[in-house]
Amino acid sequence: MKHFIYSLLEKFIIPKSIVQNPSQKIIHMTDTPSDIYPELDRLVTLTSPNLVIHTGDIVDDIKLELYPNRLDLYEKKLIRLNHLLSKHPNTQFIFVLGNHDHFEAVKKHLTCAQIYPESGTIDTFFGLFSFAHKFEDLPDIPSDYYLFGHSYASITPNLNPEKYINGLKHISIFIESPHEIVNVHYPPSTDAMRQNRRRRGF
Template structure:
């Protein structure tokens, strides 16, 4: 039954949240988020009630600011709205800027912290390595969080462009599917903007 629910949520633009992570206070890792899926992400966060959200870059990935700087006003509007929503659904939010982000054009709420590629954070005794691009990840951490492209490694490398990663402890990682069409909204992210 759960597999059918996952498919239905995916097809209808939602994100299926398994019961065991509802109200879990887990860490949620997202990356390369087109503005078209913001509502689905917020609905997911309302169910999970994460303690921490980590966004590994390209906050409004459909705008592709690096390639289309003339869209800065659209980027500011969409990204600032989304960051505020994220901050309202978690105690702490970390943002690692991507190649299509402009941090100086963002309004950062008090519970949101900007980190940069290669930095680490520690949450609940889990040392997390942060980057937008795989090649900029630090060494000597428990889990590696990144986005940008389709690179991967062993189970400790969590690619936020492939899945929404929900982290409950060092070894319990639940991978959720982004809504159908997310890659199309990313403008075929696996080929553009690397």
């Protein structure tokens, strides 16, 4: 019943075991419409991750590549996101730019984060992570995990989905102890918001 209510309210269903686990955590997310920013803030508040890696299209309800005249609104939403991030000084934030992002605006307004224009790698307690917005832009180096977003069609069936993680499908939480990856689904209408549509009724 609780899961049904949370689904109707467009909330993340975050397992209590993660919330109560004090060990180190890494969160991967991607392609986030601005309407879910409050839920992203709640997720970070409840799970206290050491690191959040966002693989691009930070304001995914504004398609700047298609509508560059919407830059002012895009910047306002970045400012809102930065305000939420600044509430978590103990969390490191990494953002990779997506095809609908604007480098100068992101550098100016996401002051709480490290910005990677195309791709990057980071060595963590969970292993070596390589990340990019698009699958084809991932660094060509041996890594434990490859994180990306952009398209559901990016990953081919012959690649291990536990190693090549498409953040469009769900948010991944990497937990130090026990050494595991837990998936948290986005609110139900997230894909519709990514396409500039809103759910109508129930």
